[in-house]
Amino acid sequence: MTTALNTILKARSVAIIGASNDPSKRGNQAIRKLHADGYEGAIYPINPKASEILGFKTYTSVLHVDADIDLALICTPAKSLPDILDQCGTKNIPGAVVLAAGFTEAEPDGQAIAEATLQAAQKNNVRVIGPNTNGLFNLHNKMNLVGVQDVEPGNIGICSQSGNMMLALATEAKRRGGLGFSSYVGVGNQLDLNLADYLQYFGDDDDTKAPVFYVEGFQEGRAFLDTCRKVTQKKPVIIYKSGRTEAGQVAASSHTGSLASSFALTRGLLRQAGATVVEQSDKILSIAEGLSKLPVPKGGRVAILADGGGHATVTVDALVDAGVELAELSSETIAKLRQLLPVAASLTNPVDVAGGTDEDPSVCADCADVILADNNVDILMIIGMYGGFAARFNPALLGNELDTSQRISELSSKYGKPLLVQSVYAALRTKPIELLKDAGVPVFIWPEPAVRCTSELIAYANARSRNAASPLVMPDGPVAEGKYILAKITQESRAAFYEHEAKDLLAAYGVNVPGQFLARTEDDLAKVVEVLGNGPMAMKIVSHDILHKSDAGGVMLKISGEGAMRSAYREILANARAYNPDAHVHGVLVAPMAQSGVEIIIGVVHDPMFGPVMMFGLGGIFVEVLKDVAFRALPMSQADAREMIEEIQSSNILDGVRGGVPVDKTSLEDLMMKVSQLALAHPEIKEIDLNPVIVRNDGYDVVDARMILNSKGD
Template sequence: MDQTRRREKLDHLFHPRSLALIGATRSVTKWGFIVLARIINDGYAGEIYPVNPKEKSILGLPAYASVLDIPEPVDLAVITTPAPAVPEVMEQCGRKGVPAAVVITSGFSETGVEGAALEQRVSEIARAHGIVMVGPNSMGIYSAAAQLTCLMAPVMPRPGHVACIAQSGNVGTHFLFRGYLRGLGFRKFVSSGNEGGLDFVDYLDYFGADPEITSIIAYLEGLDPGNRFLEVAKRVTREKPIVVLKGGRSAAGAQAAASHTGALAGSTGLYTGLFRQTGVIQAETNKEVVELARALETQSLPQGRRVGILTRGGGWGVITADACVEAGLTLTELAPETIARLDRLLPPFWSRGNPVDLVAVLSSQVYLDCLRILLADPGVDAVLALGANVEAQADNIMQALGRIEKVPAEEMERMKAKSRKEGQAFVDGIVGLIQTGGKPILMAGRWTASREWDTRLQMLAEPEEAARVLAKMVDYAEYLRR
């Protein structure tokens, strides 16, 4: 199947007008019920056809004995039957003219030789009928545009513009869950399973060509020899970033990958070199995948490695300076004009250098003004800003005042309202600088989740984490300038 035809078939997968869930059941503890309930509950607007020869209706929908009995065309088959039944089910899908299938059923190549032979049979049937197949051993797919949540895991993705490819369904759905908590929205998701049909590179190619997708994140255990990864990744990274967490980096991890999805993990050095050659950003942890994706979505790419640091405390400035150097960044020397402008805002005993220590000045306006001055320095390519969360503690202070009964209730409410208004103005000021400053500003500290989501203000937990994220953004920017 050529590339154009494969992409057209993948449209049926992620934008189906109708789907059949083959193996649907009334048993609430089985995937045939759980997945069907997710699809219905989360708002899929296309036609849904449960298939089970023993049932007349399931979850209020008419049930059919086989996919061949459905009177209308079917764009997508979701298969949850036991593994031995899957070849016949796939054959029936072919005769029906179903263009795409997701095989959730496990018990194939991940189990050994017999399972691999069964998987090969299913793959051959799908290929003979021109069916693009996800899996087997997949945890499902998600499409924001189709309002299709065809997932085993109880996660509700946040709609957005990131795509995810996962060679582990559990890791992939964890990305969705962490993304929900961190304000990262997804356009499409696929748990690729054993990749008996479509493989990692097929999804990479498809997502890379989708103009609604701005970045791609992935969990990768292994690639088949002779695939098109080098060619496709080089093309896609010129248009949008790809962030990958590579599993199976150790011998023990590689062995676990083989028993998990049947993947060949390969040499760690080989994959690291492949990622560098193609501009793929390699994350070190599952948390870093989501934070990198969020930073790439909300921030400008840095033009260099020179960093300015803004901090409310000297010790955190020292820690951040160390983290920057260890990540391969450079602590820039501030221009004399920058020092002079900061002199007019800060006490005479401030550090007069980089990091810029506010020496416990709590004013939100001074913080914003110092941030603006740092951004304007021609020797600064990016800013790491710490301590912006001081204003987020205002409500706690107000509650403490209330508990000791020093402030009347009416006055307390007035003070809280004023504090919240000032806090939101502070956040808006930072977001405005991120959006118009032309340089990335990575924040480190604590913040309320709602403010992060509402204002697209990312707050990383630790300065070391912020430095590593920024360094990988720099690496990607340098790759694009080659």
């Protein structure tokens, strides 16, 4: 796949099928742009009715071109595509960019045309970009088949399901200066090549340091996650996902199912794979710029070098809000700074030069050098008015400031540490600022975007380390007892597990499950004390037609003694019949009351885009109200389970509040990993819902468990 895309995006010859003498047509614009940009490859206009277009000899068909062709830009209507792709196949053209719309999204016969086009592409081994794409470009190859103007070559790749988003990024890059793009692919309908294919290409492309993806929908979400996990070991991947109200159509037959239909699922899975997920479109380019230019930090300790208290304070506040650690400068560093700066300077982090650079900007580079040499510092942010000393104080300082910019630009590579600059003069694009940009130093106008870039850089470094050090855990296969339980349910043509069956399956995979007793009749209750003891009991209806037992009045708690259990048994059955007269009642499940603790939920769903996904959060009756949950794709690593526990906003509750004892997070991680193994070993289970699980300082109790098979049970 990468080989085909490499040939397409670095094509040495392009055929323009549907070339035209009409300047308003893409078949004319593409030729003009290639020629104007100095494209060094061969250009072959294809038009059976013209002998020459824009000075280029035309051909009636690609079959009449007496040379190899790497790429076909097809500008003809949708219905012509199958025949054209047949010709491309005969000519051994490896790839085609299809501009035409009129497929599944428009024409009544669009689906049939799409199928015929795909069959022709596959039969002829021609890889298709699009259809319904605005094209592609490779600026290092001077091949611009989009026609966008004034785009500078650089190291940011773009893959977008919106041509307008690419134009917005290109326009912003032109306004800001100092950054450019390697290649762009307009995804279109993903009839053949998809987002995962493009990500693999950008991951292997030496000209691309940071690919940016604007995504409206995934067709092969799991393949994208798997590719992203590999690519992010080499370079950052920045993703903006639009349409964030729905991440997939999941049946809301359980708490897990209803909560999975959210942007939180997509965001959690992409971050698990190491991607940087941007949630504001105006932050895409600034984050991509920083991540494409800066080295990956070894840690997350940030130092600030400022020439004013205001911007320093704003920066510190933003760093603290983002959860970023402020570096503690060593005594040696402070002593060296004392020799460079006036008495009024603040020498602890943030370092405020207190006017010490106003007459000699080079002091800024001296201080930056000292701070970056400190082993306690991983990242340096220069904050304030650097780049404007000559403009504000004395034009004679310009030479000094330019020399200082050059020195500053060399410090990041000298120490292998990221260095960012925030300057009030960035918008004016002064010469010292432009020198920094051209040398690869990210420069920001305001502190908050600089901080956001810094925090995302740290998050990327952490994710890369986590994924490298913590492998995904796969099951050895389904255990024998698990196969037996599943076989019984499928034989009875049931979709829903009985609760005791779900708990038995959990136990088969090593989950600690409390004792339980199924009373099929009221008289069975006489055996409860012998099996479970005589403590207070919880009693619940067992019916595959009643999933939400509390709603049906099918749960009674703290029941002690045989007489009370008999009375509760009768009441539960009466409530169930009133709730659903047609429900099949299998019995009443009796279990010892769980000890008090924190209620959490663990669930697994099969997302239509991403496959099996685990959810974790606070449980009980408020789970769908609070929606404070985290998601990870399965298989997952032990580190993923640990991060899920820490990720929810209410994670501090698990650490104990108001004198409470912290829960046993180790056993909680173990539970999550065992549920993962169960779900992977039995893909026929569509949903798993453990809610609540009560976690304590000495373990956990699975209080309720629901499982649902897929429609086929296989």
